[in-house]
Amino acid sequence: MKVPSAAISRLITYLRILEELEAKGIHRTSSEQLAEEAQVTAFQVRKDLSYFGSYGTRGVGYTVPVLKRELRHILGLNRRWGLAIVGMGRLGSALADYPGFGETFELRGFFDVDPEKIGKPVGRGVIEPMEALPQRVPGRIEIALLTVPREAAQEAADQLVRAGIKGILNFAPVVLEVPKEVAVENVDFLAGLTRLAFFILNPKWGEEMVG
Amino acid sequence: MKVPSAAISRLITYLRILEELEAKGIHRTSSEQLAEEAQVTAFQVRKDLSYFGSYGTRGVGYTVPVLKRELRHILGLNRRWGLAIVGMGRLGSALADYPGFGETFELRGFFDVDPEKIGKPVGRGVIEPMEALPQRVPGRIEIALLTVPREAAQEAADQLVRAGIKGILNFAPVVLEVPKEVAVENVDFLAGLTRLAFFILNPKWGEEMVG
DNA sequence: CTGTGTGAAGCGCTTCACAGCG
DNA sequence: CGCTGTGAAGCGCTTCACACAG
Numbered sequence: 001m002k003v004p005s006a007a008i009s010r011l012i013t014y015l016r017i018l019e020e021l022e023a024k025g026i027h028r029t030s031s032e033q034l035a036e037e038a039q040v041t042a043f044q045v046r047k048d049l050s051y052f053g054s055y056g057t058r059g060v061g062y063t064v065p066v067l068k069r070e071l072r073h074i075l076g077l078n079r080r081w082g083l084a085i086v087g088m089g090r091l092g093s094a095l096a097d098y099p100g101f102g103e104t105f106e107l108r109g110f111f112d113v114d115p116e117k118i119g120k121p122v123g124r125g126v127i128e129p130m131e132a133l134p135q136r137v138p139g140r141i142e143i144a145l146l147t148v149p150r151e152a153a154q155e156a157a158d159q160l161v162r163a164g165i166k167g168i169l170n171f172a173p174v175v176l177e178v179p180k181e182v183a184v185e186n187v188d189f190l191a192g193l194t195r196l197a198f199f200i201l202n203p204k205w206g207e208e209m210v211g
Numbered sequence: 212m213k214v215p216s217a218a219i220s221r222l223i224t225y226l227r228i229l230e231e232l233e234a235k236g237i238h239r240t241s242s243e244q245l246a247e248e249a250q251v252t253a254f255q256v257r258k259d260l261s262y263f264g265s266y267g268t269r270g271v272g273y274t275v276p277v278l279k280r281e282l283r284h285i286l287g288l289n290r291r292w293g294l295a296i297v298g299m300g301r302l303g304s305a306l307a308d309y310p311g312f313g314e315t316f317e318l319r320g321f322f323d324v325d326p327e328k329i330g331k332p333v334g335r336g337v338i339e340p341m342e343a344l345p346q347r348v349p350g351r352i353e354i355a356l357l358t359v360p361r362e363a364a365q366e367a368a369d370q371l372v373r374a375g376i377k378g379i380l381n382f383a384p385v386v387l388e389v390p391k392e393v394a395v396e397n398v399d400f401l402a403g404l405t406r407l408a409f410f411i412l413n414p415k416w417g418e419e420m421v422g
Numbered sequence: 423c424t425g426t427g428t429g430a431a432g433c434g435c436t437t438c439a440c441a442g443c444g
Numbered sequence: 445c446g447c448t449g450t451g452a453a454g455c456g457c458t459t460c461a462c463a464c465a466g
Binding site: 423424425426427428429430431432433434435436437438439440441442443444 | 445448450453455460465466
């Protein structure tokens with residue numbers, strides 16, 4: 001079956017909502033409730049879940065811990081993922097101390113080109129040179145958080161690909177070129193700012209646009 | 212005319228590519244070249260531009276500075292936008308010193324709830340309490356960068372809305388509830404990580420998925 | 423003869439109505 | 445009888461073929 005990639009993003013939202021419901025001690029929920037919290041329709045919730053299976057009880061709803069477990073399984077959050085941070089500037093350093101990675105994502109390496117930075121302690125590790133990537137990545141690190149300046153992003157991505165990285169979370173405002181077997185996700189806040197600017201200027205967006 | 216919102220994101224990419232071409236001294240380009248750099252089809256490039264007008268010359272192509280100017284106009288980047296950072300933790304502080312906002316986006320306020328932080332200098336300003344928002348936002352600040360912890364995000368968003376904010380760039384992993392006239396964009400890197408995990412586990416994505 | 427601009431076709435996501443199961 | 449699960453309809457984005465301008 002074909003699964004819309006937008007559905008994956010929504011599953012992530014549903015999972016967070018389930019965790020909030022669980023924290024509140026709520027044991028049972030419905031597509032209606034999930035839809036309201038996620039700001040989508042109940043149709044959408046049920047369709048998104050149906051791409052992967054049937055996790056509810058007809059006439060009753062969903063059991064929070066059950067659906068939570070299933071979503072974690074679908075999204076691959078029941079295993080452990082090794083992360084590297086590449087580019088130890090302010091953003092990279094902030095991420096190195098970020099407490100929200102949980103049990104699922106584990107920081108296992110910190111890399112930079114700057115000889116001044118190499119050897120310095122960050123988070124639970126020490127900054128290593130980019131040349132160390134081929135030894136550190138295989139079998140230990142699946143995903144890299146790429147937090148280098150824009151101009152350095154493609155070169156760093158190339159090195160990561162050569163070292164055998166599986167996915168890159170790219171914080172730089174560039175379109176990375178990587179082999180199709182390497183996954184890339186962009187976290188581009190400047191693009192977000194620009195979209196906001198556009199939406200603010202065009203509030204009647206979707207009704208009728210000037211040509 | 213209806214404009215797909217995905218088209219806006221691509222226009223932002225085209226603009227960046229034009230700036231790179233200009234930096235390289237290239238004066239003329241084509242939908243073909245833009246498409247290759249942006250990793251989309253030339254059809255897509257021409258259609259995206261056609262939603263807003265005709266900026267090229269048939270049989271010739273596009274003039275880099277002309278198309279750049281037009282895209283900046285469409286995206287609202289030819290004016291100045293006032294920004295606030297709300298939540299001066301590590302991420303907020305990193306953003307306060309970020310050099311890439313350019314002439315278009317100007318940091319005009321830094322806010323936090325923590326009395327310990329208030330009065331401290333950051334970037335080109337000083338941290339103020341959330342209570343100051345109603346005085347500082349109207350007429351000066353259009354967009355807020357929301358970098359508070361997840362639990363505090365909705366409350367902070369409410370205060371921003373009351374102060375008259377036009378758009379919120381939300382870095383917290385939550386679905387914010389705001390009036391429909393306030394624009395929200397999410398910069399959720401945990402969601403990005405989770406999508407990467409899913410795509411790595413499902414490389415044959417799009418062909419056939421297990422049920 | 424070249425590359426843009428665009429109406430129309432194609433296709434994939436969303437919406438829907440209701441069948442199905444508890 | 446209630447809420448889920450889903451085939452099918454609807455609709456919007458993408459792709460396309462080609463008219464058209466230079």
